[in-house]
Each structure stands twice: as C-alpha cells, then as structure tokens.
Amino acid sequence: MHSLADQESSPSRRRPRQSSPPSSSLAPPSKRPKFADASMASATVRGKLPEIIDLSEQPSAFQPHAGAKKLVIKNLRRPGNRDAQIEQYYARTEKNLDEGLSAIFAGQKPAVPLEKLYRGVEDVCRKGSAEKVYRLLMKRIEKHLQSVVLPRIGKPGGAPQVDILRNVLAEWKLWNSQTVLIGIKA
Numbered sequence: 071m072h073s074l075a076d077q078e079s080s081p082s083r084r085r086p087r088q089s090s091p092p093s094s095s096l097a098p099p100s101k102r103p104k105f106a107d108a109s110m111a112s113a114t115v116r117g118k119l120p121e122i123i124d125l126s127e128q129p130s131a132f133q134p135h136a137g138a139k140k141l142v143i144k145n146l147r148r149p150g151n152r153d154a155q156i157e158q159y160y161a162r163t164e165k166n167l168d169e170g171l172s173a174i175f176a177g178q179k180p181a182v183p184l185e186k187l188y189r190g191v192e193d194v195c196r197k198g199s200a201e202k203v204y205r206l207l208m209k210r211i212e213k214h215l216q217s218v219v220l221p222r223i224g225k226p227g228g229a230p231q232v233d234i235l236r237n238v239l240a241e242w243k244l245w246n247s248q249t250v251l252i253g254i255k256a
Contacts, residue, residue, distance in 0.1 A: 170184075171252065
C-alpha cells in the first residue's frame with residue numbers, strides 16, 4: 071500500500087483541471103476550427119458544409135415552355151386484334167356456361183369455378199346479350215326436365231301414387247339445390 075506521503079509526491083494520472091475565471095461569461099472555445107472562407111477548408115470539411123442554393127433560378131427539370139414530353143408505352147397491345155379477342159372471350163364464356171349447366175344438372179362440380187361463370191354471365195349481360203343467356207338457360211332447363219327429371223319421377227304404368235309423390239319430392243329438393251347453384255331466384 072502506498073502511504074499518503076507517496077501519493078502527494080507521485081505524479082497523478084489525471085489531467086489537471088483547467089479552471090476558467092468566474093468573471094468571463096464567454097463560451098469555451100470550440101474544438102473545431104471555423105473557416106471564414108470555404109476555400110480555406112479541406113476537402114473533407116467542405117463536403118460536410120451545405121452547398122449554396124440559388125433560389126432565383128428555375129429547377130432544370132421543370133421547363134414549362136418546352137412542351138410535353140413524349141411518353142413511350144412498352145408492350146402496348148395493338149387495337150386490331152382486340153375485337154377478335156373479345157369475341158373469343160364471349161364464345162368461350164358461352165361454352166363454359168353450357169358445360170357448367172350440364173355439370174350442375176348431372177350432379178357434378180363444374181370444371182370452371184362458379185365465380186368465373188357468374189362473372190361471365192354479368193359480362194354477357196352488360197354487353198347487351200342477356201336474352202342470349204336467357205335462351206341458353208331455358209333450353210338447357212327444358213332439355214334436363216324432359217330427358218332426366220320426368221322419367222325419374224314416375225314411369226307410366228302401375229306405380230303407386232305415394233311412390234310418385236316421393237319421387238316428386240326428391241326431384242324437387244334436388245331441383246332447388248341446382249337452381250341455387252345456377253342462381254335462379256323463384
């Protein structure tokens with residue numbers, strides 16, 4: 071251990087405190103040198119200084135008297151082929167609707183999602199061909215009722231009336247579920 075006398079005589083590792091006179095109210099001097107002229111500053115210091123901005127000049131990007139710029143649209147589809155694509159879409163939609171009705175009447179799930187079929191019906195109706203969709207639907211319903219439902223209800227001949235009524239009730243329940251899928255509202 072060091073004695074008190076050794077500590078007083080040995081040099082301290084701490085830096086001596088600089089005391090400022092209490093009468094001076096000036097701020098302590100800055101550690102960074104301030105340059106009056108930017109040309110005197112080094113390149114690194116000048117990089118940190120803000121550039122002088124002249125607000126009297128117009129920005130170079132805005133040139134109101136130069137006119138409109140030409141826009142180039144890439145991958146632009148040519149309008150000549152557009153009408154053929156629209157007709158193909160409506161033909162494909164009609165085919166999908168017919169196949170969807172056949173699948174629903176057969177008790178199967180349509181190959182095309184119902185949402186897409188509903189959207190197709192909306193598109194055809196907006197085009198102005200609602201009567202075409204109506205005729206397609208009525209033709210398919212009549213065909214289904216004549217060829218499938220009527221033979222299942224009752225075979226002509228000696229079937230008891232109770233059995234015929236059971237068949238009618240079963241077909242009615244099936245018909246209601248099919249019309250809900252198709253979107254027919256009673």
